[in-house]
Amino acid sequence: MHRVGAVAVLFLALGGAGASGRSGSGLYGLVRRGPTQPVCIAGQPCDGPARNMTLVFWRNGQVAGRTTTSRTGAYRIVLAPGIYAVRTVQAPTIGRGLEPRTARIVSGRFRRVDFFVDTGIR
Numbered sequence: 368m369h370r371v372g373a374v375a376v377l378f379l380a381l382g383g384a385g386a387s388g389r390s391g392s393g394l395y396g397l398v399r400r401g402p403t404q405p406v407c408i409a410g411q412p413c414d415g416p417a418r419n420m421t422l423v424f425w426r427n428g429q430v431a432g433r434t435t436t437s438r439t440g441a442y443r444i445v446l447a448p449g450i451y452a453v454r455t456v457q458a459p460t461i462g463r464g465l466e467p468r469t470a471r472i473v474s475g476r477f478r479r480v481d482f483f484v485d486t487g488i489r
Contacts, residue, residue, distance in 0.1 A: 426451050463485035
């Protein structure tokens, strides 16, 4: 009986079923940035993955979560349902920055939301 209680506490500490990544809610997708050069040439990519970029998700004026993109620009984050403001750690000095600037999390599923960072290179 004591063993069952310890397993239940561990399960809850890990976040319940959501700890496996198979349930819960949140976002995943790709983050790209561009233009990556002043002159874009037809047939050559003018944007690329936003590697090692930290995304910060805000809700009700508080940081609700952070995630850092992989070398391919991929990310995944577990978040409670709701609408979040999304920003990068470093504020852009030129360009429009991150778009979209908000994301909606749906209960019980992970949604794909791709982001794009306008670098302002012209």
